[in-house]
Amino acid sequence: MKDEYKKWLAQYRKGYIELCTLVTLKTNGSMHGLALIHFFENMELMVNEGTLYPLLNRMETNGWLSSSWNIPKLKGHPKREYEISKKGEIILPSLLESYELHHKSLTKIKESTK
Amino acid sequence: MNTKNYIKQLKQHLSALDTTKSNEIIKEIESYIQESNANYETLVEKFGDPIELASNYLEDMSLNEPKNNSFWKSTIKITTIVASTILAIILITSYIVYEVTKDSFDYSKYDATTITSKVNDLWIDLDGITEIRTEQAEVVFYWGENEKLKYNCEGMDYTQTGSVFTIKQAHCFVILPKQTTNIISFQTDVILIAPNYNVNLDFRQSHTRIAEMGNNYNYNISEKQSKVENFNSKQSNITINAKVFQSKVKHYKY
Numbered sequence: 001m002k003d004e005y006k007k008w009l010a011q012y013r014k015g016y017i018e019l020c021t022l023v024t025l026k027t028n029g030s031m032h033g034l035a036l037i038h039f040f041e042n043m044e045l046m047v048n049e050g051t052l053y054p055l056l057n058r059m060e061t062n063g064w065l066s067s068s069w070n071i072p073k074l075k076g077h078p079k080r081e082y083e084i085s086k087k088g089e090i091i092l093p094s095l096l097e098s099y100e101l102h103h104k105s106l107t108k109i110k111e112s113t114k
Numbered sequence: 115m116n117t118k119n120y121i122k123q124l125k126q127h128l129s130a131l132d133t134t135k136s137n138e139i140i141k142e143i144e145s146y147i148q149e150s151n152a153n154y155e156t157l158v159e160k161f162g163d164p165i166e167l168a169s170n171y172l173e174d175m176s177l178n179e180p181k182n183n184s185f186w187k188s189t190i191k192i193t194t195i196v197a198s199t200i201l202a203i204i205l206i207t208s209y210i211v212y213e214v215t216k217d218s219f220d221y222s223k224y225d226a227t228t229i230t231s232k233v234n235d236l237w238i239d240l241d242g243i244t245e246i247r248t249e250q251a252e253v254v255f256y257w258g259e260n261e262k263l264k265y266n267c268e269g270m271d272y273t274q275t276g277s278v279f280t281i282k283q284a285h286c287f288v289i290l291p292k293q294t295t296n297i298i299s300f301q302t303d304v305i306l307i308a309p310n311y312n313v314n315l316d317f318r319q320s321h322t323r324i325a326e327m328g329n330n331y332n333y334n335i336s337e338k339q340s341k342v343e344n345f346n347s348k349q350s351n352i353t354i355n356a357k358v359f360q361s362k363v364k365h366y367k368y
Contacts, residue, residue, distance in 0.1 A: 033142065034149050049146065050161040054170040057139060069141075077148040080141070 010051075017047055017055055019099055022064060022084055022092045030083035032070070056082055064088035115154040117147050120164055127168030139171060220368035221305055222325040226258035226289045230266075233287050237266045244277040245296040252285045252303040257310030264289040305366055315356040322358070325366035335363065 017040075024039060025031060031039065033053055040047050059065045059082075066085045071078045084092070121140060128136040143161070146152065152160065161167045224232050239262040246253075251269070258264065265272070269284025281288075292311045297304070299320040306313075308327040315322070330348035335356040343364040356363065 032145075032149075034146060048160055050167050050170060053139075053142065053146075053161070054167070054173075057135075057171060077145055078141070079145055079149065080138075 025084040030081040032079040120157045123164035226256040237264050243279045246279050248281045248299045248302040250283045250301045251281045254305045256289045258289040312353045317358045317361045320361045322363045323366040
């Protein structure tokens with residue numbers, strides 16, 4: 001039961017985290033992986049690195065994000081910064097609409113069974 | 115175990131990805147290690163073990179691009195370039211061959227009268243010719259109303275012996291009178307423009323094109339080891355008797 005729940009959650013969260021990532025980068029501009037994780041934590045969305053980093057990679061391959069290496073001039077180490085791409089900006093409204101429609105449908109379904 | 119071991123194992127398990135992608139992932143995890151001062155245990159806690167993390171990357175990648183994509187892409191690209199180059203060479207060669215071998219103008223647009231204006235070099239008249247023999251030549255035949263044969267030649271050899279006019283290794287325009295009924299050709303490119311009288315052809319290893327120009331002909335063609343296009347025999351007072359051996363006979367097209 002626990003494993004099935006984990007699998008379902010993993011599948012459900014992937015799409016959800018992708019949507020949150022697009023919204024975050026659209027709102028805040030470019031961010032690197034760890035900064036995104038901290039940002040999500042502050043928003044009470046717990047995402048571990050093992051989930052987020054491969055997702056970022058996939059979203060870049062999809063063309064929804066673009067990345068570049070930010071190399072500090074004086075101190076520090078290079079960081080891979082992600083930003084929403086044009087394709088990502090185009091698809092975001094559709095993703096949000098789908099999410100909201102599903103959310104509304106679920107609410108209606110729950111209410112209809114009362 | 116330290117972070118280097120983690121990276122090494124991750125690299126191994128990402129080997130299914132193309133090198134550029136794999137290097138980017140490794141560089142990003144190394145950046146994370148530096149940013150968060152993570153040790154091996156922290157990495158396992160945050161990312162899962164290297165096998166698990168690699169499978170997360172590979173699972174996501176498999177939805178988008180299989181490893182061999184770049185190989186296939188480059189193979190397809192190279193094949194396309196090679197095929198395009200070969201095609202371009204074939205087209206250019208064909209064009210050159212076409213330009214070199216095509217008729218200098220559309221012979222079928224002229225007749226026995228107008229060809230003398232088009233080819234306005236010296237035309238020579240011959241009397242009493244009943245037979246023409248050609249060898250390794252290019253000859254365009256028209257049929258005229260005069261009693262004499264008229265010709266205009268460029269090339270090696272064209273001679274009259276009695277009633278026979280012989281053309282060898284020359285390019286000629288010939289206007290035939292009614293009495294010239296026999297054409298014997300060997301290794302010659304022959305074009306007949308609208309024959310106006312009966313004619314007997316005996317062609318060996320020759321290439322013959324006939325422009326009917328809307329006229330009806332009664333064809334009587336016997337061929338051996340030759341390629342003869344379909345010539346419809348229609349009721350006509352003009353008969354074309356042709357005996358062809360190892361030759362091609364087709365309709366004239368410019």
